[in-house]
Amino acid sequence: MNYFYFPLEEWTNMFVDDWLIPTLGGFFDGIRAMIGWVLDIVASILLWGPPELWAIIIIAIAWKTAGRGVAIFTLxxxxxxxxxxxxxxxxxxxxxxxxxxxxxxIIGIPIGIWSAKSKTADRIIRPILDFMQTLPSFVYLIPAILLFGLGGVPAVISTFVFATPPCVRLTNLGIRQVPEDVVEAARAFGATSWQMLTKVQFPLAIPTMMAGINQTIMLALSMAVIASMIGAPGLGNIVLAGISRVNVGLGLIGGLGIVVLAIILDRITQGLNPKKT
Structure with missing residues (x-):
C-alpha cells in the first residue's frame, strides 16, 4: 500500500470537468473562432491562384534574402x-x-523585453519557459484537444506554446547584450526609457532576436507535424498515414516535403537577419 499517494489525476480531472470548461468554455470558444478565422484567411491566401504564382513569389523572396543558391533549392x-x-x-x-x-x-517579443527590463519578471518567466521547453511535445496535444477540439486550431495553440520560448529567451538575451557604454551614452544624451528601447536597445538586439524567430519557426514546423495526430491538416497527415499503413514510400514523400519546407524557411529567415553569418 502506498501511504504517500497524491490524487493529482483525479483532482486535475475534477478541476477541468467541473470548473474550467463550464466556467471558461465560452472564452475558449471565442479563441477558437478567432484563431480559426485567421488560419482560414492565411490558408486561403496560400491556396489562392495557381501554385506557380506562389512558387515564383517565394523563389523571388528566397533570391532576395538568401541568394541564388537558396532560390535554386526553393525551385x-x-x-x-x-x-x-x-x-x-x-x-x-x-x-x-x-x-x-x-x-x-506578437506575444513572445514583448514578454522577452519585459523580462530583460525586470529582474522580478525574469525570475517568474524563466521557470515557465523551462517547463514549456522540457514538457514532452505530445503532452501539449491533450489540453489542446480538450479545450479546442480537433483540427487546425488546436494545432496552432499547441504549436504556439511549444515554439514561443526561444523567441522570449533570445529577445531577453538580445536586450541584455546591448553594450552598457552605449546605454550610458544614450542616457547621457537624455533618452527616455521608450527612446532607449526603440532607438538603441531594440535595433542592436535584432540579430539575436532574429535567431530566436528562426528557432521558433523550426519548432513550429516540427510541432505542426506532430499535431497531425489531433486532426491538423498538412504534410503531417501524409507521414501519419505512412506510419499507420506501414507504407515506407508514403512516409518518405511526406517526410521529404517537410524537409523541403524546413530548409526553405530556415534559409529565408537566416537571410533576413541583418547580422549574416
Missing part, C-alpha cells in the same frame, strides 16, 4: 512538392506554421 523543392502532388498539404502546413509564428512573435 527544386517546389518542383518536388508539385511532382508528388503535395502542394496543398504543404501550404496547409505552412499556414499553421505562419499563424503560430505570428502569435509567438
Amino acid at each position: 527544386i523543392g517546389f518542383l518536388y512538392l508539385g511532382s508528388v502532388d503535395l502542394w496543398v498539404e504543404g501550404m496547409q502546413t505552412l499556414s499553421i506554421v505562419i499563424v503560430a509564428t505570428i502569435f509567438s512573435i
